[in-house]
Amino acid sequence: MNSANSNAVRIDLGRHSLRDANASLQGRNGSGESGYFRVVNPGGAHAIACGLDAPVEVDIMGHAGYFCAGMNKLARIRVAGNAGQGIAENMMSGLVRVEGDVSQCAGATAHGGLLVVGGNAAARCGISLKGGDIVVKGNVGHMSMFMAQAGRLVVLGDAGDSLGDSIYEARIYVRGGIGTLGADCVEKPVESIHLAELRKLLDQAGCEDVDAGDFRRFGSGRNLYNFKAENLDDY
Amino acid sequence: MTGENWSLRESSTFDRNSIDYIRNAAATGLYRIRGFGAKRRVPNFDDLLMKGASMSRYPLEGYRERCGTDVVLGARHASKPVKLKIPVTIAGMSFGSLSANAKEALGRGASEAGTSTTTGDGGMTGEEREHSKTLVYQYLPSRYGMNPDDLRRADAIEVVVGQGAKPGGGGMLLGQKITSRVAEMRCLPEGIDQRSACRHPDWTGPDDLAIKILELREITGWEKPIYVKCGAARPYYDTALSIKAGADVVVIDGMQGGTAATQEVFIEHVGQPTLVAVKEAVQALCDFGMHRKVQLVVGGGIRSGADVAKALALGADAVSIGTAALVAIGDQDPALDDEYRKLGSAPGFWEDYQDGSDPAGITTQDPELSSRLDPILAGRKLANYLRVLAMEAQTLARACGKSHVHNLEPDDMVALTVEAAAMAGVPLAGTNWIPGKEAG
Numbered sequence: 001m002n003s004a005n006s007n008a009v010r011i012d013l014g015r016h017s018l019r020d021a022n023a024s025l026q027g028r029n030g031s032g033e034s035g036y037f038r039v040v041n042p043g044g045a046h047a048i049a050c051g052l053d054a055p056v057e058v059d060i061m062g063h064a065g066y067f068c069a070g071m072n073k074l075a076r077i078r079v080a081g082n083a084g085q086g087i088a089e090n091m092m093s094g095l096v097r098v099e100g101d102v103s104q105c106a107g108a109t110a111h112g113g114l115l116v117v118g119g120n121a122a123a124r125c126g127i128s129l130k131g132g133d134i135v136v137k138g139n140v141g142h143m144s145m146f147m148a149q150a151g152r153l154v155v156l157g158d159a160g161d162s163l164g165d166s167i168y169e170a171r172i173y174v175r176g177g178i179g180t181l182g183a184d185c186v187e188k189p190v191e192s193i194h195l196a197e198l199r200k201l202l203d204q205a206g207c208e209d210v211d212a213g214d215f216r217r218f219g220s221g222r223n224l225y226n227f228k229a230e231n232l233d234d235y
Numbered sequence: 236m237t238g239e240n241w242s243l244r245e246s247s248t249f250d251r252n253s254i255d256y257i258r259n260a261a262a263t264g265l266y267r268i269r270g271f272g273a274k275r276r277v278p279n280f281d282d283l284l285m286k287g288a289s290m291s292r293y294p295l296e297g298y299r300e301r302c303g304t305d306v307v308l309g310a311r312h313a314s315k316p317v318k319l320k321i322p323v324t325i326a327g328m329s330f331g332s333l334s335a336n337a338k339e340a341l342g343r344g345a346s347e348a349g350t351s352t353t354t355g356d357g358g359m360t361g362e363e364r365e366h367s368k369t370l371v372y373q374y375l376p377s378r379y380g381m382n383p384d385d386l387r388r389a390d391a392i393e394v395v396v397g398q399g400a401k402p403g404g405g406g407m408l409l410g411q412k413i414t415s416r417v418a419e420m421r422c423l424p425e426g427i428d429q430r431s432a433c434r435h436p437d438w439t440g441p442d443d444l445a446i447k448i449l450e451l452r453e454i455t456g457w458e459k460p461i462y463v464k465c466g467a468a469r470p471y472y473d474t475a476l477s478i479k480a481g482a483d484v485v486v487i488d489g490m491q492g493g494t495a496a497t498q499e500v501f502i503e504h505v506g507q508p509t510l511v512a513v514k515e516a517v518q519a520l521c522d523f524g525m526h527r528k529v530q531l532v533v534g535g536g537i538r539s540g541a542d543v544a545k546a547l548a549l550g551a552d553a554v555s556i557g558t559a560a561l562v563a564i565g566d567q568d569p570a571l572d573d574e575y576r577k578l579g580s581a582p583g584f585w586e587d588y589q590d591g592s593d594p595a596g597i598t599t600q601d602p603e604l605s606s607r608l609d610p611i612l613a614g615r616k617l618a619n620y621l622r623v624l625a626m627e628a629q630t631l632a633r634a635c636g637k638s639h640v641h642n643l644e645p646d647d648m649v650a651l652t653v654e655a656a657a658m659a660g661v662p663l664a665g666t667n668w669i670p671g672k673e674a675g
Contacts, residue, residue, distance in 0.1 A: 022453045046446045051383055067437070067450040071383040077670030086437035090381055105437040107376040111422070127436040130376060130422040146434060149422045166430075168423060223425040226410055227265075 005154060006057070007036050014041035016060050018048065025049050025058060044084065049077050052094070066103075069096045074152040088115045091132050104141065107134045110151065116205045123160070125152045129170050135205035142179065145172055154201050156210060164218050168225075175210070186221040248312075253399050256275035266500060267406060270588020270598060272400055272493035272536070272558055277508040279491065280542040282655030282662065287634045295633040302629045303639035306553050308530045309391060309460020312452065316460055316483075316605070317391050319366075319367055320349025321625040322640060322661065323543055326488075326534050326557035327373045327464075329355025331408055331417045331429075332588065333497030333561075334605035336613075337597040340564045342366030343610060346616025348625070350440040353393060353555075356406055358420050359385040371462065374451070376405065377431040379421040383454055388569050391484075392451055393462040394444070395471070396435075399492025399535040401501045402466025406431030409496060409589050414455045414600045451482030462486050467535065469509040470515035478525050485520075486555065489535025493558035495598060496589030499653035507623070509535035509546075510658040518660075526545045526550060527641075540627020547628065548643035549659060556624075564594045564613035 003106070009019045025037055037058045042048055046065035049058050052075035060068070063081035071094040082100035091110040101119035110132025117125075117134070123141035126134050129148035136153070142160035145153050148170035158176035164181020171194070172185075181187075190198075190213075198212040245251065288294040295302060310316040325345045331340050332355065339362045346554065351369035358380015364370055372389030374381065386392060397403060408417075408429040410629035418425040438447045448461050463477040464486035477485045489509025494502060513533050520526040533546050534555035546554050558566075570584045578587065588598040596608035611634040633641045635647045649664035650656035656663040657670035 018449075018453065019457065023456070026456075028456060047450040047453045050450050053383065066443070066446045070450050071386070071454055073383065085443070089437045090378060091381070092382060108437040109381065111382065124436070128432065130378070145435075149428070169425075225424070227407075227428050 007039040009036065011037060011039045012041055013039060013043060013045055013048070018045055022050065025052055025056070027056075028053055042081070046084070049075070052077070054095075063100075065078070072096060084117070088113070088132075091115065094192070101138070106136075107132055110134070114201075114204055120157070124215075126151070126170070129153070133201055133204075135201055137205075137207065139176070145170060145185075148172075148184065152197070152201060154198065154205070154215070156207065157187075166224060167218075167220045169220060173215040174218065175214050176214075178216075180217075181218065184221045184224040185218055188217045188219050190215065190217045225228065245572055246274065249486035266498055268496055268589055269586045270493070270497075271502075271586035273502050275490050275503050275588075276390070277490065278337060278509070278510055278652060278655045279508065279536055280545045282510075282651045283545050283659060283661065284651060285548070285631050285635060286649060287545065288328070288636045292636045294636050295638060297630060297633055301632065302633050303624050303641075304629060306530070306641070308553065309462070311483040311529055312481065313458060313462075313483055313610070314389050314456075315389075315390075315458045316465035317351060317371075319351060320629070321621060322547060322551075323348075323537075324350050324532060324553055324555045324622055325352040325625050326492075326555040327353035327371070327395065327398075328557055329357040329419070329495070330360045330363065330407075331355075331357040331413075332598060334596055334608065335360060336597055336605050336608040336610045337561070337564065338363045339366050339610035340608065340617060341560060342370070343614025344560075344564070344621065345369070347614065347618035348672060349538065350621060351390065354389075354514045356408075357417065358382070360420075364388055364669075366610075367616075373464075374437045375431065377421075378436065379423075379429075379431070386451070386453055389459060391460040391462060392455070393464050393486065394448070394451075394482075395464045396477075397433075397464045397466035397468065397488075398464065398494065399488030399506055399512075400494035401497045402468040402488075402490075402506045404432065404497060404501050404505070405433035407496045407589070409591070417600060425482070441476040441480045442614055444476075448481045460471060460484055462532070464488065466490075466492070466590050467509065467512035468505075468528050470507065470512045471519045474516040474519035474531075478520070478523055478529050482529060483514060484530045484532060484552075486532040486534065487516045488555075489513075489533070491536025492534055493561075494673040496618060504584050507640040508519070508658060509533060509537075510549075510655060513546055513549040513551055514658065520550070527552070540624045543624050543628040544631040544640065544643060545648060547632075547640050549645060549661075550646050554639065558621070560617055561597055563617045564597065565608060565616070566593075566597050568595055571595060605648040627630075649661075 037086035039060045042062045044065045050070035053073045055074045057132045058077045065084040067086045069077045070089045076095045079098040083102045085103045088096040089108045091113040093112040097116045099118045104122040106121045106125045107115040109128045111130045115134045117136040120138035123219040125140040129151040131150040145164045149168040155174045161179035162182035164185030306322045308317040353371040371391045375395045410426045460483040462484040465473040465483040489512040490506030530552035532553045533551040541605040571594045593599040596604045
């Protein structure tokens with residue numbers, strides 16, 4: 001992503017409304033021809049760069065609030081700061097990269113695309129994930145990947161309690177420590193196919209120097225897929 | 236009572252249903268999950284009567300003097316509000332719980348009658364969009380099948396917080412209904428019991444919801460009305476908080492609302508009757524100066540044009556129907572008597588929507604059963620039924636001297652029971668007494 005592209009359309013959220021800014025980013029007001037945008041003075045505003053549906057590049061020069069890059073399709077979005085709750089929620093495709101920390105529910109329900117968090121992610125990272133990928137270079141909070149259905153979470157740091165609770169077919173890779181595993185989340189062997197996909201994800205996230213062999217893999221024990229009264233203690 | 240009958244005396248506490256319940260729980264170790272909706276009797280619209288008109292109010296001439304039924308939903312913030320010919324909408328029911336033919340029939344019927352239908356858990360199908368002139372897209376906690384393209388293809392967005400059959404509960408689609416198509420739409424393996432979350436994954440509470448609504452508006456260019464749907468848990472506060480969060484339309488679903496699959500204990504024991512839901516929701520709208528600015532849609536046990544008129548008289552802008560719409564397209568058909576009996580039930584009693592064995596081809600994913608439902612014919616039946624509801628509501632409104640169904644008011648009604656008077660906030664017939672309301 002070229003954050004210093006001289007052709008970038010400059011959008012100043014200190015001067016323009018969020019509605020105008022998103023209309024520009026979404027190409028609804030005909031101002032997106034260059035395909036490069038630089039959003040300055042974001043001021044923690046909510047819903048910045050949500051609903052993009054084109055292969056544009058967006059640099060957000062500061063902190064973003066809730067639901068930044070929500071439902072992203074195709075776009076490559078960089079947040080040069082921290083991001084609030086639900087960054088890249090329900091992303092369909094594209095790339096969202098946050099240089100700082102992110103609040104809870106990062107990448108929630110994402111169907112596709114890649115979310116890269118340079119710092120830490122709070123609770124429920126990857127909740128209900130449906131096929132997207134998330135790489136967190138720091139730690140993730142509790143209940144991460146709760147009910148995650150498909151997709152992958154890679155954590156270079158530590159994972160909090162109840163990791164992968166009620167997980168379906170999503171996969172989790174953690175390099176650091178684990179608090180506790182959630183209901184029906186179990187450790188699984190790392191095989192060559194997993195090393196290969198992990199290597200690819202790390203490279204896409206800019207972690208070429210990280211050894212894929214240092215990670216443990218977690219996924220579903222598949223014991224809660226059909227309701228059984230004898231599993232009462234797990235419900 | 237003679238002596239020989241003592242041994243056949245039924246207990247009021249441990250009646251046959253209670254004993255069956257205990258025996259079944261003991262035999263299986265499972266609680267009952269079923270569809271349909273609450274079967275217990277609760278105070279309802281039958282406990283209210285319309286007064287009509289005589290000397291103190293003048294009626295309108297039936298078939299001659301106009302009585303409007305149109306409704307506009309969502310003009311508070313949306314640049315393209317939903318405009319309906321009749322104040323009866325089709326409630327959200329998912330593809331997955333219903334067959335594709337059933338969804339198509341609902342779309343055809345609603346469109347023919349000039350009203351909207353609604354998606355459900357699992358996303359929007361092409362058939363549904365194609366056959367629904369006005370389609371409300373549900374934004375649910377599970378986010379199954381949720382994608383921004385469908386969001387933009389919808390005419391309105393309904394953020395679902397809960398539903399009347401199970402306020403506070405998530406969903407359950409049992410494995411036998413998770414076919415390959417349903418599984419693909421929901422990103423899940425085939426054949427598993429699919430749980431739908433009871434809380435949204437990325438927001439909690441009204442302050443977060445306000446930001447979520449902002450995001451939905453930004454993504455859809457501020458065109459589409461945003462509904463917020465709640466089960467009737469605490470209708471006054473739920474409505475107030477929905478208004479505060481920025482809803483264009485509040486949908487409140489009473490405990491008589493239907494379900495595809497929910498625990499029996501939830502269906503029968505959680506939530507409040509629709510009468511309560513309407514009164515409290517309207518009170519909240521009035522207290523915040525938003526009545527008729529934020530529209531109110533009420534669901535849960537609506538069956539007839541009388542129910543529609545009474546809900547509107549209490550202050551609703553429209554109603555929604557689910558179970559009644561399924562009956563209109565063929566559920567509980569007496570012509571299927573033999574097949575219902577093979578399933579241990581009978582027309583008028585069948586409730587196993589969760590099972591996938593629906594002989595009418597509505598609440599099933601079985602290809603053979605689904606093919607029994609002709610979506611064109613079923614759609615016509617639904618349109619007929621919807622027209623009857625609208626005409627009956629018009630008839631009652633004219634009888635009360637109203638030139639539009641929205642001009643009906645609580646003063647047009649009396650309650651037959653103390654309970655209904657208290658719940659609906661209209662006086663007990665023959666008195667000016669509304670229990671719970673101080674005489675002024």
